[in-house]
Amino acid sequence: MTLIDWIVLGLTTAFIVLWGLYKHRGSRTMEGYLKGDQSLRWPTIGLSVMATQASAITFLSVPGQAYDDGLRFVQFYLGLPLAMIVVAAVFVPIYYRMKVYTAYEYLEGRFDVRVRLFAALLFLISRGLAAGITIYAPAILLSSILGWQLEWTCIAIGLVVVLYTVVGGSKAVSQTQRQQMMIILAGLVAAGVAACNALPSDVSLGEALSVAGAAGRINPVDASFALTDRYNIWSGIAGGFFLSLAYFGTDQSQVGRYLGGRSVTESRLGLLFNGVLKIPMQTGILFLGVLVYTVYVFSAPPVFWNESTLQRARVAAPAEISTIEANWLEKVATREVAARALIAAEAADDGVAAERAKVDLRAAQAAMGEVRVELKAAIKQAVPNAETEDRDFIFLGFALEHLPKGLLGLLVAVILAAAMSSIASELQALGSTTTVDFHRRLAKTTPSDSKTVTISMGYTIVWGLVAIGFATFASLLDNLIQAVNILGSLFYGTVLGIFLTAFFLKKVTSGPVLYAAIIAETLVVTLYLTAEIGFLWFNLIGCGTVCGLALIFNTFRRSPQPA
Amino acid sequence: MSGGGEGGNTDTAPKGGRAAWTLAERGEGDGPVKVEDPPPFKGMFSTWKNVYLAVFVSQAVFMILLAILGEVVS
Numbered sequence: 001m002t003l004i005d006w007i008v009l010g011l012t013t014a015f016i017v018l019w020g021l022y023k024h025r026g027s028r029t030m031e032g033y034l035k036g037d038q039s040l041r042w043p044t045i046g047l048s049v050m051a052t053q054a055s056a057i058t059f060l061s062v063p064g065q066a067y068d069d070g071l072r073f074v075q076f077y078l079g080l081p082l083a084m085i086v087v088a089a090v091f092v093p094i095y096y097r098m099k100v101y102t103a104y105e106y107l108e109g110r111f112d113v114r115v116r117l118f119a120a121l122l123f124l125i126s127r128g129l130a131a132g133i134t135i136y137a138p139a140i141l142l143s144s145i146l147g148w149q150l151e152w153t154c155i156a157i158g159l160v161v162v163l164y165t166v167v168g169g170s171k172a173v174s175q176t177q178r179q180q181m182m183i184i185l186a187g188l189v190a191a192g193v194a195a196c197n198a199l200p201s202d203v204s205l206g207e208a209l210s211v212a213g214a215a216g217r218i219n220p221v222d223a224s225f226a227l228t229d230r231y232n233i234w235s236g237i238a239g240g241f242f243l244s245l246a247y248f249g250t251d252q253s254q255v256g257r258y259l260g261g262r263s264v265t266e267s268r269l270g271l272l273f274n275g276v277l278k279i280p281m282q283t284g285i286l287f288l289g290v291l292v293y294t295v296y297v298f299s300a301p302p303v304f305w306n307e308s309t310l311q312r313a314r315v316a317a318p319a320e321i322s323t324i325e326a327n328w329l330e331k332v333a334t335r336e337v338a339a340r341a342l343i344a345a346e347a348a349d350d351g352v353a354a355e356r357a358k359v360d361l362r363a364a365q366a367a368m369g370e371v372r373v374e375l376k377a378a379i380k381q382a383v384p385n386a387e388t389e390d391r392d393f394i395f396l397g398f399a400l401e402h403l404p405k406g407l408l409g410l411l412v413a414v415i416l417a418a419a420m421s422s423i424a425s426e427l428q429a430l431g432s433t434t435t436v437d438f439h440r441r442l443a444k445t446t447p448s449d450s451k452t453v454t455i456s457m458g459y460t461i462v463w464g465l466v467a468i469g470f471a472t473f474a475s476l477l478d479n480l481i482q483a484v485n486i487l488g489s490l491f492y493g494t495v496l497g498i499f500l501t502a503f504f505l506k507k508v509t510s511g512p513v514l515y516a517a518i519i520a521e522t523l524v525v526t527l528y529l530t531a532e533i534g535f536l537w538f539n540l541i542g543c544g545t546v547c548g549l550a551l552i553f554n555t556f557r558r559s560p561q562p563a
Numbered sequence: 564m565s566g567g568g569e570g571g572n573t574d575t576a577p578k579g580g581r582a583a584w585t586l587a588e589r590g591e592g593d594g595p596v597k598v599e600d601p602p603p604f605k606g607m608f609s610t611w612k613n614v615y616l617a618v619f620v621s622q623a624v625f626m627i628l629l630a631i632l633g634e635v636v637s
Contacts, residue, residue: 071633081622085615213636221630265600268611275618279625 045270066289132470239536493542
């Protein structure tokens with residue numbers, strides 16, 4: 001990075017942190033620390049909800065996903081707007097009426113303490129692990145730019161965010177997320193402009209998109225149905241709806257954001273704001289990945305995006321890697337020829353030539369895929385402990401190569417801002433859930449408000465350390481955006497099933513729902529380990545199993561003895 | 564009555580005061596909590612139902628446009 005990049009990065013990050021510290025002053029009551037004094041307006045809630053979900057993973061991993069697999073990942077979000085409507089209409093008024101600090105508090109009122117603790121425990125496990133992945137993503141970025149060791153970068157980022165979250169509390173997290181989201185959106189637009197400028201001068205944006213379409217990268221809707229397919233319109237609407245409903249309705253990292261609203265109306269509008277903007281925003285980020293793809297159709301992309309791993313393989317097996325790289329460049333050149341032939345054919349309105357060019361383009365693309373498979377096998381053989389998944393490095397590689405002075409610093413600031421906003425929300429939710437649902441509920445004497453704030457800070461630190469510990473193992477995972485969603489899908493269905501049973505199955509009591517939830521969670525984990533099912537369906541399976549079994553168990557439960 | 568194990572709370576829709584330990588502990592639960600505020604819009608968006616419908620339709624239209632774009636360029 002240049003001096004200008006460092007200045008932009010330093011000023012942007014300092015602004016966010018100082019703003020958070022300024023806003024946190026006075027939040028020393030339990031109400032203020034955990035719910036931000038319920039003073040937030042809808043724009044702050046909406047941006048805070050968006051910023052919590054849009055972590056650094058979103059900006060590192062999603063463009064790489066689109067580069068490799070096209071726009072079809074957007075279908076993952078199809079169920080989100082509908083889920084936002086249901087959360088706004090059903091969940092929000094109930095939480096407000098109950099005046100809860102955490103979503104799980106409600107379950108004790110409706111069922112009993114066992115159900116509350118079980119749901120809170122599932123949240124702590126899933127969110128605690130996910131927080132580790134959320135720390136790992138920006139660590140990839142910083143370690144690449146600064147040349148730091150990845151494990152130490154995870155620790156450094158984790159400690160900074162823990163400090164910021166502990167000092168700030170809920171209000172600081174929500175207030176700074178508004179500024180962070182503004183910076184994130186500005187950075188995305190700037191990166192898009194930079195990608196357009198990186199195209200060759202003789203290729204227009206329309207022509208580049210035409211090439212991307214021919215290569216199967218502009219594929220936002222896939223109507224074919226297959227349980228094993230991760231992203232199609234059916235898994236997006238059905239599985240994505242249940243995943244979003246569980247995430248926004250029952251995950252404390254999100255519930256905590258809108259519980260800080262001034263009124264039900266403010267919270268509802270904040271959620272609907274997210275429902276309107278989320279799909280367009282994700283489409284924009286995916287389009288960025290497609291633009292990066294088109295840039296590299298006309299300039300040779302690296303055969304493997306994780307440069308440090310590739311370098312280790314070059315040292316261990318120089319001849320083999322060199323041969324593969326030469327073969328790669330040959331295939332890249334063939335693809336560019338086919339792409340230019342397609343552009344020329346379309347300009348000349350020659351349909352036959354255009355179809356032939358498309359076939360050539362796809363064949364060259366497939367051949368490049370085969371070379372990458374060969375390279376990954378060679379890397380695995382040369383460096384047995386090396387990670388061969390490199391999609392999360394694609395956007396970073398583009399940024400380092402193509403972004404102008406200052407913009408790279410802004411992009412790093414964007415990714416750091418995104419990381420800070422989601423990790424802060426997650427840690428704050430983990431701390432408050434442990435405090436309110438476990439410590440405060442199970443303690444023999446109820447701690448005072450000020451002591452509760454101190455206890456919550458302590459638990460936030462503990463969860464921060466757990467997340468940092470898990471982050472150091474995150475390199476073993478597949479693509480990060482998928483990993484974090486798979487993890488959520490393993491637990492969300494069951495938790496959502498408990499809440500939907502509470503809301504809508506009015507005769508079901510605590511025992512049946514608890515046993516149903518335990519069986520559902522066991523079933524989902526077993527299916528994940530043994531069956532080939534797209535992960536989004538686990539949300540539907542978990543939720544349906546809880547509701548169905550709870551109804552059945554409730555029918556057969558022993559009637560209470562008359563007094 | 565709340566809590567107390569299976570069958571301890573067989574009631575249905577949650578009402579104010581249900582989580583007695585929490586509300587009592589916080590000194591809350593007295594008086595109604597206004598939760599059904601109307602949306603702050605006029606005309607056709609003055610009911611939540613229409614606001615929800617507008618959100619849903621806007622997203623459906625966006626996805627249809629995206630699908631058309633996908634068909635056109637591939």
